[in-house]
Amino acid sequence: NAGVIQTPRHKVTGKGQEATLWCEPISGHSAVFWYRQTIVQGLEFLTYFRNQAPIDDSGMPKERFSAQMPNQSHSTLKIQSTQPQDSAVYLCASSFDSQNTLYFGAGTRLSVL
Amino acid sequence: TQTVSQSDAHVTVFEGDSVELRCNYSYGGSIYLSWYIQHHGHGLQFLLKYYSGNPVVQGVNGFEAEFSKSDSSFHLRKASVHWSDSAVYFCAVSARTGNTGKLIFGLGTTLQVQP
Structure with missing residues (x-):
């Protein structure tokens, strides 16, 4: 079991460009979540x-x-026309059961210059 | 509205010390409570959760947490910390009813264990 896989690990875009982040959940998990993590706002x-x-x-x-x-x-x-304030770590997670145990990927760090 | 408050942004202890990381929540319905750990540069990993029954729940690596409905709290404890426990710890709440599985996280507590 490779866990939740996120690609790429790091992405740098210029302001106004598009960014697409990928997530492969754990096989058999029925739920997929996306979170954004920043120092100021948290998760x-x-x-x-x-x-x-x-x-x-x-x-x-x-x-x-x-x-x-x-x-x-x-x-x-997918984030269209990226802005500097979109810079963050984007985390994907999947879960199998209704009791809400989430399994997270390592995240994609998006940097918008 | 669900909210989670982790009152300590940073906690520093020495290896072998005990530690308690505080979590208080606000929610009007039935909930699940959980703790997750995040090591630098990695995603979050599940530690433990409470949804009913014994208010003291055991997790991995010697961690435990105690649910208190009267205090609206779910504090995380460990009797003797190791340097590898240095990480950011997140408390989370989610609704038990409804079709949503999303977790609402606190801002996290950074635990630093000094040798």
């Missing part, structure tokens, strides 16, 4: 899929951010 919930369906995207900025889960083996978080 912010972004969005959540269960059985590939979007369940709760209440944490997603309404503009420029989108997430998809086209199949059970991967999810993507």
Whole structure:
């Protein structure tokens, strides 16, 4: 079991460019979560899929951010027209059961110059 | 609205000392409570969780936490810390009902264990 895999580990973009972050959940896990981590805000919930369906995207900025889960083996978080304030570590997590134990990937550090 | 408060941003202890990391929560319904650990440059790892029954729950590596409904607390403890316990510790709450599995995290407590 390789755990939750996130790629790339580091991404540097210029202001206004697009960034796509990838997540491969643990096989057999039905739920996938995206969080954003910064020093100031801590861990912010972004969005959540269960059985590939979007369940709760209440944490997603309404503009420029989108997430998809086209199949059970991967999810993507896309940020259009990146801004310096988007710089953060983006964490993906998956879970198997309804008792909410999350298994996190190592994260993607996004730096917007 | 669910909130999680970790009152200590940094805690420094010596190896072999006991430690308690504090967590208080605010939520009006049935909840799960959990603790996660994050070593530098890594994702979060699950330590332990409480959802019902015995208010003292045991986790990995000698950690335990005690739920108190009256104090709205879920403090994490370890009797004797090791240098490898140096990390950031996050307390989290999630609703037990409804179709949401999301966790709301506190800002974290950085534990530094000195030799």
